[in-house]
Amino acid sequence: xxxxxxxxxxxxxxxxxxxxxxxxxxxxxxxxxxxxxxxxxxxxxxxxxxxxxxxxxxxxxxxxxxxxxxxxxxxxxxxxxxxxxxxxxxxxxxxxxxxxxxxxxxxxxxxxxxxxxxxxxxxxxxxxxxxxxxxxxxxxxxxxxxxxxxxxxxxxxxxxxxxxxxxxxxxxxxxxxxxxxxxxxxxxxxxxxxxxxxxxxxxxxxxxxxxxxxxxxxxxxxxxxxxxxxxxxxxxxxxxxxxxxxx
Numbered sequence: 001x002x003x004x005x006x007x008x009x010x011x012x013x014x015x016x017x018x019x020x021x022x023x024x025x026x027x028x029x030x031x032x033x034x035x036x037x038x039x040x041x042x043x044x045x046x047x048x049x050x051x052x053x054x055x056x057x058x059x060x061x062x063x064x065x066x067x068x069x070x071x072x073x074x075x076x077x078x079x080x081x082x083x084x085x086x087x088x089x090x091x092x093x094x095x096x097x098x099x100x101x102x103x104x105x106x107x108x109x110x111x112x113x114x115x116x117x118x119x120x121x122x123x124x125x126x127x128x129x130x131x132x133x134x135x136x137x138x139x140x141x142x143x144x145x146x147x148x149x150x151x152x153x154x155x156x157x158x159x160x161x162x163x164x165x166x167x168x169x170x171x172x173x174x175x176x177x178x179x180x181x182x183x184x185x186x187x188x189x190x191x192x193x194x195x196x197x198x199x200x201x202x203x204x205x206x207x208x209x210x211x212x213x214x215x216x217x218x219x220x221x222x223x224x225x226x227x228x229x230x231x232x233x234x235x236x237x238x239x240x241x242x243x244x245x246x247x
Contacts, residue, residue: 050085057082065111065119074122113166114159117147117230130229132221133237140226149222157223161203165223166232168202169247176202177244178220188213198242199223 060066064078071078111119121128126142130149139150146158169176179198187193189201190212196205199220204210208217224245228235233245 050088053081054085065115112163113227113230113232114162116232117162117226118142118159120230121147128229130225132225133235133243138225140229147226149226152222155219155222157219157226158207161207161223162227164206165199165203165227165245166247168197169233169245172197174247175244176247177242178224179242180218180220180224181238181242183216183218183220186215188215193242199245 056067056070060070064082067078068074121140121142128140129137130140131137141148141150143156146156146162148156165176177195177198179194179200182191182194182198183200183204185193189204189210190196194201194216196202196212200216200218203219203223204214204216205212208219210216224233224235224243227233227245233247236244236246238244
């Protein structure tokens with residue numbers, strides 16, 4: 001039921017304002033201090049173009065990737081416009097930010113890990129610097145096949161493998177050992193030092209043509225670092241059984 005607007009407080013006679021705007025369809029809420037509209041005018045202090053953008057934002061439930069596709073803009077352009085609208089609405093304080101940002105985070109999590117990495121690399125024009133576990137940074141470059149760590153000539157971390165690692169880590173309860181120390185030290189796949197469900201053991205068996213009992217190349221260091229750079233996991237030092245990722 002829609003109620004008639006009350007412009008003044010019935011207790012102190014102070015000026016009333018709208019503090020929450022809510023979409024009936026998807027439930028998204030926008031918090032702020034909006035003046036009560038007069039004569040059907042918009043309660044949002046925005047130009048028509050910005051209002052159309054907000055409507056599109058609600059339509060896609062905060063999924064900026066879909067908005068970018070519909071408008072023919074980059075993800076960075078959409079994110080910039082969201083921030084500009086927040087500024088116009090005086091929502092720059094953290095506690096007043098549009099609550100639709102919460103849905104953005106959810107939508108990002110719904111994307112494939114590889115899609116998120118592609119988007120983040122595109123935002124940086126295909127080149128970025130990724131921090132390794134020891135603190136040093138390496139240059140990474142976007143390729144059609146995956147992400148190329150410049151310090152590892154000829155090697156590309158492949159899109160399909162990023163997705164498979166994340167899926168396997170979730171199957172393991174969110175924690176997956178890298179196996180990098182074992183691989184680097186010449187341990188055999190399936191041994192205590194290089195389990196089949198470690199990153200290096202798992203991807204070597206599934207994607208790099210290895211079998212249980214073989215040795216393999218250390219690749220997990222790069223996959224784990226790039227996944228952590230993209231915000232998809234936490235890359236952790238050894239807990240006594242080896243380094244690992246948490247998702």
